[in-house]
Amino acid sequence: MADDMLKSTNLPQNPERATLEGRNKFMGFWFFLGGETVLFASLFGTYLALKNSTVDGPAANEIFGLELVFLMTIILLTSSLTSVYAMYHMKNNDPKKMQLWLGITVALGLAFLGLEIYEFYHYVHGYHFGYTTSAFSSAFYTLVGFHGAHVAFGLGWIISLMVRNAKRGINLYNAPKFYIASLYWHFIDVVWVFIFTVVYLMGKVG
């Protein structure tokens, strides 16, 4: 009986919070996001303290190119919206459309990651701005690279969910999984909003 309920495709209004397990995941994940906030704060604080410690290496306003950062920002913002669309179709119990929008989200995430790899490659080879060049470079690569690692992890997460549930409908068992992955994706965008503001824009302003 319990199993039937779990696999039923007749969904309640908030399928992600309809079971005890779903509610626990929801709560636990927000707790985790609170911790992630502090983790990124420590990297931001370190970056802010060390951003002028360039030794002989290049300074922030010499290497940052706003065109690339703008493109990356728009791509990541859009991917946040497409994952909202995926959750919209999840709540309307339309697994095909949900998968489609998740696929678009993944494609945008891959584009973002590709641009970030290009950016780092360009810094290292074009400007000799390596991880150990200066305290500024270490703080920069740690902060932005950590965010990039989160993007890569999020992509792996969403792709696994898509593959695992490719032939299943949406039910009370997998709805919390999709919902939480989308929360994670939004959080990545939240962090990026501060990265493009604090690192790139403030770096350009001086």
Place this chain on the structure above:
Amino acid sequence: MADNTNSTNEKQQFYRKKHKEEMKHHVLTFAMMIAFTLIAFGLVIAGVSPMFTIPVILILAAVQVLFQLYYFMHMNQEGHEMPALMIYSGIFAAILTVLALSTIVWW
């Protein structure tokens, strides 16, 4: 669940309508986030005085994050008291961390 077989369809219709309305808000939120991003980049590219630009772009970022939290991450819906507690505790600790690291720790 035999008692609600008649109303199920009606309920689904009601939910769908509600979801559609929410989605409209989300698209509007997205448009505003894009606008904020454009303003922030525009200020920096136009070379406005840093004394003005830096506080403004930080405020724009904070508002964008609130949009993400309350609309995209659904914190405006009911049953989000605990998430609010968690994330605001996190933000509180984050502010202390940034202040401490950027002022005294790496001095």
